[in-house]
Amino acid sequence: MCDFSILFDGQTLATFVVGDRRWIWPAVATAVLGLLSILWLNRDRLTRQMLGPVLRSVAWLLLAACLVNPLWSSSRPRSGANVLAIVTDNSRSQLVSPDGTTQTRAAQFTVALKTGESSEPVGWLRRLGQDFELRRYTVADRLLQTERLDAVEFDGHASSLNSALRSLQQRYQGQPLAGILLLTDGNATDGAVDPELLKLLPPVYPVVPSEGPLTADAAVGQWTVSQSAFDDAPVTLQITPRIEGTTNGRIRVILADAAGTPIETQVRDVQDSTPLRFRHRPVTAGTVFYQIKVELLNAADDSLQPEATLVNNTQLISVDRSARPKRILYVSGRPNWDFKFLRRAVETDPLLSMVGLIRIARKEAKFDFRGREGQTSNSLFRGFDKADPDTVEEYDEPVLIRLNVAENELQSGFPQKAEELFQYDAIVIDDLEADFFLADQMTLLYDFVSQRGGGLLMMAGQESFAQGDYSRTPIGELLPIDLERRAEFPQGPVRLSLTRDGWLQPWVRLRDDETAEQERLQQMPAFVTINPTGYVRPGAIVMAQVEDSAGTQWPALVVQRFGRGRTGAVCVGDLWRWRLQAGLQALTNPQPDADQPQPKPVAGQPAEDLSDHARACRQMMRWLVADVPQRLEVKVRDDLTQGTGAVTLTALVRGADFNVQENADVRFSVTAPDGQVFELTATPSDTEAGLFEAGLSAAAAGPWKMEATATLADAAEAPLTASLGWASQPDQQEMQSVRVNRTWVDEVAEKTGGRVTDLDEVELLAASLPQADAPLSEIWSWPIWHSWWVFMTAIACLSADWTLRRRRGLP
Template sequence: MGSRGNADDETARAVAEIIEGGTVEIPVGQITCSHRPGSRARPIRRTRAPLLPAPWQRRVAFCTASAPMIDNLYFSAQEWALPLAAILVTSLALVTWAYHKAPVDTKIRRICIGLKVLGIALLLLCLFEPMTTEERAKPGANALVLVADTSQGLNLFDAGADQSRAADLQAALQTKTDGWQARLAEDFQLKRYRFDSRLANLDNFDSLVFEGNASRLGDTLRTLARRYQGQPLAGIVLFTDGVATDLQDGLPSLAGLPPIYPVVVGQGPPERDLSMSKVTSSQTAFEDAPVTIMAQVRAIGCQGEKVTATLELLDDNGTVASATQEQDLTPTENDDLLSFRFQSRPASSGVLFYRVSVQVVDGATEATTANNSSVVVVEREEGPYRVLYVSGRANWEFKFLKRALAEDEEVGLVGLVRIAKKEPKFTFKGRRGESSNPLFRGFQNKEQEAEEYDKPVLIRLNTRDAEELKNGFPDNADELFAYDAVIIDDLEAEFFTSRQHALMQEFVSRRGGGLLMLGGQESFRQGNYERTAIGNMLPVYLDRLGKVRPLDELELNLTREGWLQPWVRLRDNETGEKERLGEMTAFGSLNQVRGNKPGASVMATVKAKGDDTLHPALVTHNFGRGHVGAMLLGDFWRWGLKNPDQRKDMDQAWRQMIRWLIADVPTFIEVSARQDENGQGASLEVSVRDEEFQPVDNAEVTLKVRAIDAGEEIPVSAEPEDEKADLYAATFIPRKTGRYLVEAEARDAEGKLLGSRKTGWATDFAAAEYRSLAPNRPLLEELANKTGGRLLTFDELDTFANELPTLKVPITEIIHSPFWHQAPLFLLALACFVTEWFLRRRKGLP
């Protein structure tokens, strides 16, 4: 038998029980073998062939005859082979001899011989005792999970349907004594569940309530895989429309899952519906419309009808806080995707909530109105942003820049202007050790120290207090990193020490600050910035050009990249922008360079009158985490002297350029609320850095989440992350639809406040649930194919209940049935003899 010890005894006992009739379970495997009484028992042969996919692979013992099986058919009485073969040959010879001289047609003779020989062969076949085997699920040994989707999305009506999808599902799941569930219960342990936002166990499906605000199919599958790990689970029958709120990125890992048999609930999209497919927001430095909101609306059954989209800014009470905007579009197809584009300039900063809603003008009935609106969050950064302007001389540029930024309350301009360069140090006949000019002696102004001859004379403008920039340009990170951007105007490289050069590079690359250099007689190459840390950051090459021809009457124009950047344009249409450029004054000063560096973008160029050669005028690129720009014109201020309209355009250009310069500049405390894949929860992350913008890994971070619509505040604790030293994270799962505002506060180890920030997000369970109204059949087909199951409909459940016990399951049994005394075999033999007799009598043969 191929096994020893106790295994031999168990096998012998099993054989003895089978000989006496009945069924026995062999301990070494997971298959039960049976043999009908009265048939000849054969030895048992084991195989180790794996029948089941992981994790249910195990050794399987098959109960079979020692003779080989041929397609589940084997012969039990093989000792009769030679006698029966002799009888068959003899019978063939006798029948052939009997018809040899019969006076009939050759064709009829052959038919009669074949029929009689076939009948004899069938009778002889019974003496071989043919047996059939069938492998099927062992009754009660395997579990089968039935899972029903109870989300509110199933309350929809399909086109032309008399009842909802939920009613169809409830009818299919109704318990009947002779139904498909009863048939499956004969062979499997049925486990019933419902799922929407979570998975719940059920005794039956008789009283389902379809009110769930989500369809978390991915979480449901992962939970079932963990719950039945290592258990004999034959499959999962999944009743759903496939519109999962947590599978926007596709199916999750299906490891550990048995075959899944999705039953599609629903037929197709409804006859008529409007739904918000996607709503996004973006911000630019374009002054007239800094916020752009894009809304994609799917219109089904609304062809030729006017669809109105409305944009509203909400206040803390959820009511409209400002004037609304409306746009109308008309679908041209029965299933059309409409794109609405709104531009808005909110009067306030901070975290803002906009609501976009759509409706058909005639007010006709839709499948649902729960997906007709969506709330989007816009974060308008709050200032003031501090910009440090450093100039080598008092000039017109600072005057116009200051006036332009005076209209922007979010930007504060701090000036450091040199009015005199370093002077040689003389020795006066004054007091010993006195290095200052004796002319200052006698003026007892302790708040202002007398200037020394070996230092430049600087004027500080718009400083926060008397200590700010007291010692000139910052030479430490604490002071420099307090600014968001630095503008260098007409100032030579020697003004900065080597330490300040390196500090400026860290300010841009590590701090993420902005740097803008303006043209002038001591800027760029003329200021000897070549081969300096500041020069290396500039987006243009500062190589020597050799002989340079002076340029005059320079006309400015935008490049293709400049046209694509909203902060470079001043008009919202191409025609108006071209007219503006044509009316601009001509410039007379340009710092010429060899060209722009790889990766840099030339936003504007100039050309001299009568010369088609284009020279870069405005070039930008990213350096590390910050922006760097080069304004090569040395008399940009000339633009504002032509007329008042030109002056307004120049002021707007300055504001937009500075807004671009400080855009995306990180703060010491950064907080983000990243919604999960189903749009219902939020991962809260806080980044904390000190005054030198170094990561703080021992901060105490507290979060306060406020449900604006509910008026409640919930404290949340943020824990440090292992991946990044400055990152602290928390997860918040809202229970209600609405707007949420989170405020993060960080303190150091000593309890000192490092800073605080706010952000927000909006949760709309209904919008996610009704994102798509048509059943997601491709997703369910993919799910079935990847797990070895198949897609089903309600009409196929009865057939499926009959087929499933014969499919591959973890625990099976093999049933042996005698084939030799089955009625069809004898009826076939009898039919052969009767047909032969009929043909013989018809031809007049005895």
């Protein structure tokens, strides 16, 4: 039975156990009789010399305690029964010498591992092998078991530390894994550590290399890519360089194209932590690749500073711009200037394609061409080749013309089926009354925005909004303005200005700075045609407004989110005056504006319209079709658990009615940086309907491109296609930082019950592990009375007592 325990740092080091309880009372009696005898025989000395009797009493009690056979008992790992995993991070980041010395981290690890594996003298690894069953591993992009660690090659392109810990937890689940000794710098490339995983792990003992003063090093650091409808520079790259080891000098950041040709360069002080922004306007659609380069300069900007590594000074970035133009259907009640200028503005934009459906006559045609005798159909509709000649439009139907359409597109006028309407990404309605649409067509438009996720914009023609009787109709419900309450018409010309919300939106502005934008607004002409709307719906945002000479204001541009899509209202009806003014100025002053980019003429293509009106139109149309769902949407998702460059290609397939399609044949054609093509067949996802997946190991560094093809069950429907690109940069990701990641190793050690150890102290760590808790332990006991120190202590006490007595002349 345990009488007491010895604790240290919350752990039980040893326990005192009474081996023979039958001798407890005889031992107590012996101790008491002996103490009484000592006190009686030494009663004269108690007042003069207390030390002698005390020493004699200690010796007597110690000998009396041996009668109960006292035992020291402690637990220790059962020799060879517990597993200890030794994991070495053999990624290329260990080849860095952060302090500028000739010895890299890899060299430090190699020396320590060779010492541990040596047999003469016995190394620390071999000593651990006497108490544990050692399992040796290396980890780079994945966990690999090895026989020895003294010949490790540090050539891995990743540090999948989190995946390695998860793999060990799964591999040794239910087995006596006593701990994990991890030699690493803590720079994991497979994301943040999972707190739930750490709860399941045995103690982890990170061993980190020694780290002195760091050599200067510059890296690309953090970067983000955003796209907007801003016409001058729709792509914005924000770069936050990482500077380590120095506070002096300057840093130069270069934005280049995929071929390395510089586009823009920015230089700033090293101590300035403000992110750098690069704006660029790609020429083509599809995936565009950029290179980011950083260089560490001296204070004079005339030479480069030496760095710990140059691998992390470059980064390849991919920007996905839709390869398929977004299609916009423009429906107008009459030919007008707005459609002419809007179509001219977007015809050179590779991301936009505008289809026109223009009514040139109402139900009763105002003119006719003579036909053959006996023909009763409207002559303007002859040639539409309908199957039934009797269904060709009669005189009581509107006369429509189609512009920029396919052969069979919009032959029946405005679409009446979801499959026909949902092929467009946005609808623009201008100068068209509500009676033009059938009830089913209005409901279809409502579903187009709310469920399909398309965009709807109503222009301010004379038969739009309340003047077109859209109040209390499904289309009226979509608009961001309240048509039930009307406002007074302005008494004279009005001037346009931006609201606070409008200033914050890049697609509403045309200039980068406020001063230039204010000057542009002042140069705009006054407008005289407005569809007055005094009230906007809750949740809608007024981006621009107009004001008359009396100071009365009316909304000019109102937008809102609606369901999955978005809607907008342009309340100014003569925006074409803006474009005519620009054309007149171009005639009177043919010199181009130096601040505006000039289009490069391309043979066989119209010149790009760079007037402010055209740019505003393009930006508004890009906003209208932004984030509109497509029938085939492809993505690339990093799969960090499968090794270097591993990705999962996904494709979400929708039918013509934009319901997900599970019955489809999806294939990926992937082109590697060296031109090699991989053909992959996707399989349906287990978690989401209509989603198809395929795995790929894209370990080669450089730009990767993928084209997806989805063949639906309906053989009459053409296959869907989509493309995407991404950049694989395993070395840059591995070399992001040259500093030991103390945060990662401290968190892992603390939450698993281990401790962080410097590489110089690894032998001390190895010596302490056999005394640590282990899944399989054994009780080790030994008798105290059989120890030499017990009797030596008793003899020493009696000898000291005798010496004291002899010094005083006592027998």
